[in-house]
Amino acid sequence: MINISKLIKQRQQYSTILEDNSKLFIKPIDELGDVTFRGEFLIEKNGKLKKKQIQFQQHILVYSKNKHINILNATLLLHLTNLNEIEGLKFIKSGTSIDIYNNVIELYNYARKYCIQRDIPERYKITSTLYYGSNATFLQLESTLQHKAVYVAKIYEKQNYTTQDQVSGLKKEVQILRQLNHSQISNLVEIYENDELIFLIMEELKGETLQGLLENSQEFNESQIKQIMRPLFECVAYLHNNNIFHRDIKPQNIKFRQSDDYLQPCLIDFSLADNWNKNGRYLFTRCGSVGYVAPEVLQDKKYILNIDVYSLGVILYILATKKHPFEDAEHSKKILKNYNGKVDFTQVQCSQILLDLIRKCLEVDFTTRPSCKEILSHPFFSNRIPKLLSFKIKDQRKSTGIKSARIIHFNSANNLALEESMNSLSQSKSPSSFGSQRRSLKLQKQKTVFPEINISQSKSKYFQTRYTQYESLN
Structure with a gap:
């Protein structure tokens, strides 16, 4: 067992990235959403316990008519x-606190993803190191409070976050994950932070990535393609309904929930996700992975939520053909193909109904490309599957030649850097429909330069840092 307890030793005072200077007790907020959690608890006040009915609307506790409590980053x-x-919870923020008792397990499970905890060595033991990403380490943890409960920790080293853009990007990822709760997502469970590290505790997904299946030459019939892709389109539709796009959908970021079947594909890695906004300005706007990103992103156009539909269309093409639509030995030519969105549909040997779906998803003109909701009403998905098939990895077979693409971050037309992106903190109200977005956008084609790619890898103070399944795109 790996022991890093010395690295996360508890202290009286902490340096923090995630905490803010907001107050715990706030004035009532007029416009709150629906009640997401309620219960009767014992509140400690002036050394006495008082029974009180409380209710949460996201991270806001409606305490009384004159007082609300904001537990976000407490x-x-x-x-x-x-x-x-667990017999009680204590929320602390800006020098004030509140203690809640009496059957608080359900409240703890609800509130912990909105708060920051400190004492991770007492709550988890590390069972294995999973892999090292470009800017995070992934560990498997076992809970000491829940018998045999296993989670995955995505660990960021705070020494690597030296600029405001980097910090803003990390905060954006946390903000997005806190909004999500879906069966086709590796959901955030809780967050720990100390002087050196930030731990995002996520649901464990026991299955393999879709990229792993492709590299093991897994064959897919159309029923299996439907089983994989329908839940993914439903998941992305859920994101879009919440005004969020993923912006980096690819086989490496699709992982199956269970190892014995492949009926529950889940989206992972929301480090590029952001909230759509009307002005199209983000901390990093031109971002994604070469070969999967929508052409309008590369063309520096003001894009909308259906860039994710294009990425799913590329995956559909790969599942149907075992080939990549923009594959080229020369990286610059691959980018150019992706930039122009030129796809050879003669390579697609499948039913006409599936071919029509792929064509619609890979429509270059994003103003006519359908939304996820429209895609789910396509005949390919609306037709009834006569029998659900469970399928497994076929071992010891030749690789398909479909390689993993590193995450590419397009900071500007003159700078391409290999790194996980940092995202904008700006938000806006969700657009009422794709039609309203399409009418409001002006398509302005701009000159694009395809410079050399700089590979950057931060040195790790605590963990050995190395590349794993990712390969250089140079």
């Missing part, structure tokens, strides 16, 4: 019994 401490059972 420090969360647990009151534990001698048997290591």
